[in-house]
Amino acid sequence: MGAEGIGAAVRRKEDFRFLTGRGNYTDDINRPGQTHAYFLRSQVAHATIGKIDTSKAAKAPGVVAIFTGADFAADGKGGLPCGWLVKNKDGSPMQEPPHPVLAQGKVRHVGDPIAVVIAETREQAKDAAELIDVQLTELPVVGTMADAVKPGAAKIHDGGNVCYDWHIGDKDACEAAFKKAFKVAKLDLVNNRLIPNAMEPRAAIGDFDRATGEYTLYTTSQNPHVIRLLMGAFVLQIPESRLRVVAPDVGGGFGSKIFHYAEEATVTWASAKVGRPIKWTCDRAESFMSDAHGRDHVSHAEMAMDKDGKFLALRVKTDANMGAYLSTFAPAVPTYLYATLLAGVYTTPVVYAEVRALFTNTVPVDAYRGAGRPEATFLLERLVDNCAAEMGMDRVEIRKRNFIPSDAFPYQTPVALQYDSGDYQATLASALKISDWAGFEARRAEAKKRGKLRGIGISTYLEACGIAPSAVVGSLGARAGLYECANIRVHPTGSVTVFTGCHSHGQGHETTYAQLVADRLGISIDQIEVSHGDTNKIPFGMGTYGSRSLAVGGTAIVKALDKIVDKAKKIAAHLLEASPADIELKDGKFVVAGTDKAKAFGEISLAAYVPHNYPIDTVEPGLEETAFYDPKNFTFPGGCHICEVEIDPDTGVTKVVKFTAVDDVGRVVNPMIVEGQVHGGLAQGIGQALLETCVYDGNGQLRSGSYMDYTMPRADDLPSFDVATQSTLCTHNPLGVKGVGEVGAIGSPPAVINAVVDALRETGVRHIDMPATPAKIWALLNSGRRAAAE
Amino acid sequence: MYDFAYHKPASVADAVKLLGADGEAKPLAGGQTLIPTLKQRLARPTAVVDLGAIKDLAGISVAGGKVTIGAMTKHADVAASADVKKALPALAALAGGIGDPAVRHRGTIGGSIANNDPAADYPAACLALGATIKTNKREIAADDFFRGMFETALDAGELIVSVSFPVAEKAAYMKFDQPASRYALVGVFVAKTAGGVRVAVTGAAASVFRWKEAEAALSKSFAAASLDGVKASASGLNSDIHGSAEYRAHLIGVMAKRAVAAA
Amino acid sequence: MPKVSLTVNGRTVSAEVEGRTLLVQLLREKLGLTGTHVGCDTSQCGACVVHIDGKSVKSCTVLAVATDGANVTTIEGLANGNELHPMQAAFKEHHGLQCGFCTPGMVMSAVDLAKRNSNPSEHEVREWLEGNICRCTGYHNIVKAVQAGAKAMAGAKAAAD
Structure with missing residues (x-):
């Protein structure tokens, strides 16, 4: 490793602009002649739309135009597409109802857009929207998943409220295994609904150029090429050649900025209608009711065990909330990103899972940091603690006993995945040591003296990321491939621009990718620029999600570098009058093996563009290469998270006093960035476990609709973390990398809740649903006290 | 936010006059509650009367067993005041726990009390310490001041000038x-x-x-x-x-x- | 429309604004200082923190017209050309930022803390940052950065004195 190569904690190249206020986020962009959009949204959860009278609003000061769903339909434009088809148990396709850009005929959740007002200023658009008269006839509200399947429930879509009823695994084998069980552990649990809340609210600018016929959309997206594909092909019928999508600096995504949203299509389409650019910037309150939410499962799980506590079979039944419409990736999250993970790090030979996806009158639900894998991990790691309790076994021992051994890889699970590498005993041992697990009881006793209930919890998790092998996901219903593309342009004097389809919105790609190039070519990272986020610059890309940027996007860069080096060697061989086979690239120089004859990288690049002395008969001038990389398998990070909490029994307040995370993320390119990714994931995982939850009332009204009621983790809610990596290498990509973006959010929630339950165990508590708020804990303790008194 | 006329009077008398002339006008103190309310379009005043330029509304004095705080005194100033810390440390601590530092740099005691948010901190201090709220026209005992949710004894157009807290044992x-x-x-x-x-x-x-x-x-x-x-x-x-x-x-x-x- | 004149990052500026125009809108939309961000509408996230007369405030909760005559510093006013302010440098050194969106407000709040307390404890930093929400970093590295930045600011001040 060089000072700037793979393994070095290089300080980030992108930081200067962010630290000096020179970042360039979508709302920072203003186009000449720009107008502003405001969306009139439904304030009721379920209603039929009668007449929409916009005549008064149209006359309000500054109004340029008003459009409704009828205008969109009259123009022959489509609805928002869903990117994944899941099939029912009987093989029939899921119910895939239309998802109009602007509501047509009905509104189905609070926040469903009904009309858009385009005006000279944002406030004028807002003023005018209040003058639109919409006749709504309210319908019974399907507020919860339980409501959705009640006999006689109102139908949100013509096909009813079930999107699909899917399963995976061998049901008969599972039932047979349960019959042989020595003991069975059971658990009912809820995985609480979350609102992603990237700090930058979504924004979009549509800009149609009448002179060229080109549309440009500036948008807060994790994957501009995907938006171009979905919006161009399915919604607006604009060919890629006339549609440019730019995702400039983006202020966090966490999944919520993967999806193609109505506002993007609206401003793009309407900018041609009004002949001026249109900007829309989301209010935070609006983002609560228009960004896709995350999680929201209700599950029942059972584990069959033999007399030694070995897991024989797992069966799971889950209801997953889709919200009112299918968001882009929604159907895949509770199926292929969830149920396939239920083997976890254990040798459980049989797993059977049934998942029903339901529509409700709530905001659409889709991928949020971890997407399906946190739900699987929470269920499994909570259940394993119950297994230990059921068997009267130690929580660590039962895990060790069921781990997939480190010599068993590649390991085929009963739920489709084949793990390539891992060492779960090693990450466990390391975490136990760092957390001083052995010394815990003394800390518990000391806390007791202070009147505090102290608990410790563990989670040994696994996830699948680096999505994804196109053929595999294609067979599972994905309507796109999930490869990645990189283009490397070496300039004449030896500086390099890397064009990548993986957008960076906090992950530090501009630094990590530069390190890959610096490591390979032996040049300084100061000579390397990483360009992302503009479909006119980058050949193609599937974007950033599922912890794929290094495993898939980074590998595409490596493949492009292979081609660059290969060609450069040919040029060097010519200049050095040697055979290409004898040329080595060493410390930024092309050397004839075993000699001191060498050419610097800059000399080769110059020759490529000024080919006066050049192998022109066999090698084209120029030094620029593109590679597409389709991964062979998922990658499988895993690890061990240990949480220690103290609960104040007087108030129910839980404080995380110690958190240890040891993660196997494969090879680490930049340890500083890797640690930062883990920290952020932990904050979101601890947030889910203790603080955050999205609450709807029975009328489909959002009760946690702002930061006044949705508890965002703040600096004083969290401790500093002890994080470490303990890696095995991925076997199927050249870097050996696995991915780190989501591990923190996947491993931590069960560690926290296991700790809370451990702290409360002596009061009789066996389970608590997330978030374990003070009020909830107090109520549990209080009922326990009352029960004890009775 | 709906638009409104903006006034910045230099005296209490001018402020009262402006508020009296327009029943739909609202006084603006630190704005830490009023501005978010306006942003959410939950209120629609015709005019906003900014009290920020009225010099004699801000200040802290301790005398005669009383801590007197001008209505436009910021939370951060109460929290940091050596006089308050000495005479009524509980009040300084309360002020130092309102909102966050940036909010405490703008928010004022008068604004907090006049708004009487059910979850605000200052009203608890007023009531427990038996404070006296002085307005442009009278003095009101805390026991008579807080009437209900967002409701006080203040008449339309009446402005708080200062709040006096008796020093506690x-x-x-x-x-x-x-x-x-x-x-x-x-x-x-x-x-x-x-x-x-x-x-x-x-x-x-x-x-x-x-x-x-x-x-x-x-x-x-x-x-x-x-x-x-x-x-x-x-x-x-x-x-x-x-x-x-x-x-x-x-x-x-x-x-x-x-x-x-x-x- | 009311006119407002104030000093922003050492430069005197004037603009016509509506009564309802917020300071953050004046900065971003009229003065082109887009480093100050808006992340919420309930005055909680702190992405919009700037200094008015040396004190940190939420520029989304201040009327532009009310800042007539004030001295405002934004994130753009901290660095000296290419030379980062010590707090900015500490954020870079300790990886106290990821997506960068909360960063300007976070840095402006941290500078205000450091001016009052050159050696804040972890607890003091976390308490001070109660009004600045970050979704990316988990705060761990922000805390380290603020502590280091505060020390560096004190060191720079001592050197200048």
Whole structure:
């Protein structure tokens, strides 16, 4: 490793602009002649739309135009597409109802857009929207998943409220295994609904150029090429050649900025209608009711065990909330990103899972940091603690006993995945040591003296990321491939621009990718620029999600570098009058093996563009290469998270006093960035476990609709973390990398809740649903006290 | 936000005149509650009368057993005041726990009291310490001032000039934060003054109120143990996604004991 | 429309604004200082923190017209050309930022803390940052950065004195 190569904690190249206020986020962009959009949204959860009278609003000061769903339909434009088809148990396709850009005929959740007002200023658009008269006839509200399947429930879509009823695994084998069980552990649990809340609210600018016929959309997206594909092909019928999508600096995504949203299509389409650019910037309150939410499962799980506590079979039944419409990736999250993970790090030979996806009158639900894998991990790691309790076994021992051994890889699970590498005993041992697990009881006793209930919890998790092998996901219903593309342009004097389809919105790609190039070519990272986020610059890309940027996007860069080096060697061989086979690239120089004859990288690049002395008969001038990389398998990070909490029994307040995370993320390119990714994931995982939850009332009204009621983790809610990596290498990509973006959010929630339950165990508590708020804990303790008194 | 006319008078008299001339005008103190309210279009004043240029509305003085704070004095200034810390440390601590540092640099005591948010901190101090609220036309005892949710004894166009707090023998404020907003889910201010023991509770109900049972118990002996067995009633308390009325009632007891212990 | 004149990052500026125009809108939309961000509408996230007369405030909760005559510093006013302010440098050194959106407000709040307390404890930093929400970093590295930045600011001040 060089000072700037793979393994070095290089300080980030992108930081200067962010630290000096020179970042360039979508709302920072203003186009000449720009107008502003405001969306009139439904304030009721379920209603039929009668007449929409916009005549008064149209006359309000500054109004340029008003459009409704009828205008969109009259123009022959489509609805928002869903990117994944899941099939029912009987093989029939899921119910895939239309998802109009602007509501047509009905509104189905609070926040469903009904009309858009385009005006000279944002406030004028807002003023005018209040003058639109919409006749709504309210319908019974399907507020919860339980409501959705009640006999006689109102139908949100013509096909009813079930999107699909899917399963995976061998049901008969599972039932047979349960019959042989020595003991069975059971658990009912809820995985609480979350609102992603990237700090930058979504924004979009549509800009149609009448002179060229080109549309440009500036948008807060994790994957501009995907938006171009979905919006161009399915919604607006604009060919890629006339549609440019730019995702400039983006202020966090966490999944919520993967999806193609109505506002993007609206401003793009309407900018041609009004002949001026249109900007829309989301209010935070609006983002609560228009960004896709995350999680929201209700599950029942059972584990069959033999007399030694070995897991024989797992069966799971889950209801997953889709919200009112299918968001882009929604159907895949509770199926292929969830149920396939239920083997976890254990040798459980049989797993059977049934998942029903339901529509409700709530905001659409889709991928949020971890997407399906946190739900699987929470269920499994909570259940394993119950297994230990059921068997009267130690929580660590039962895990060790069921781990997939480190010599068993590649390991085929009963739920489709084949793990390539891992060492779960090693990450466990390391975490136990760092957390001083052995010394815990003394800390518990000391806390007791202070009147505090102290608990410790563990989670040994696994996830699948680096999505994804196109053929595999294609067979599972994905309507796109999930490869990645990189283009490397070496300039004449030896500086390099890397064009990548993986957008960076906090992950530090501009630094990590530069390190890959610096490591390979032996040049300084100061000579390397990483360009992302503009479909006119980058050949193609599937974007950033599922912890794929290094495993898939980074590998595409490596493949492009292979081609660059290969060609450069040919040029060097010519200049050095040697055979290409004898040329080595060493410390930024092309050397004839075993000699001191060498050419610097800059000399080769110059020759490529000024080919006066050049192998022109066999090698084209120029030094620029593109590679597409389709991964062979998922990658499988895993690890061990240990949480220690103290609960104040007087108030129910839980404080995380110690958190240890040891993660196997494969090879680490930049340890500083890797640690930062883990920290952020932990904050979101601890947030889910203790603080955050999205609450709807029975009328489909959002009760946690702002930061006044949705508890965002703040600096004083969290401790500093002890994080470490303990890696095995991925076997199927050249870097050996696995991915780190989501591990923190996947491993931590069960560690926290296991700790809370451990702290409360002596009061009789066996389970608590997330978030374990003070009020909830107090109520549990209080009922326990009352029960004890009775 | 709806648009409005903006005025910045230099004297209380001018401010009162402007407010009197337009029933739909609103006074603007630190703006930390009013501006978010306007942004959400929950209010539509025709005019905003900014009190920020009225010099004699801000300031702190301690004299005659009283701490007097001008209506436009910022929370951060009360929290940092050596005089307040010495005379009424509980009040300085309360001010230092309102909102966050940036909010404390703008928010004012007058604004907080005039707004009477059910979860605001200052009303608890006023009520527990038996403060006197001085307006442009009269003096109002705290017991008569806080009338209900966002409701006070102030007439239309009447402005708070200052608030006087009698110095207490012992006093402390304990707040249990609503986890999201960080307003008080329950805040309890206890004070032992020459006039007796007073206990005020904020956050738990529609408006700040005195907990008379606790006052009676503490009057006998000002010690946390005196509150053993004294239970606040859950009847009439707020219930929301952050806590039931029963939980709030329980927290009132816990916070009161902690306040007594800290006083 | 009311006119407002103030000093922003050492430069005197004037603009016509509506009564309802917020300071953050004046900065971003009229003065092109887009480093100050808006992340919420309830005055909680702190992405919009700037200094008015040396004190940190939420520029989304201040009327532009009310800042007539004030001295405002934004994130753009901290660095000296290419030389980062010590607090900015500490954020870079300790990886106290990821997506960068909360960063300007976070840095402006941290500078205000450091001016009052050159050696804040972890607890003091976390309490001070109550009004600045970050979704990316988990705060761990922000805390380290603020502590280091505060020390560096004190060191720079001592050197200048």
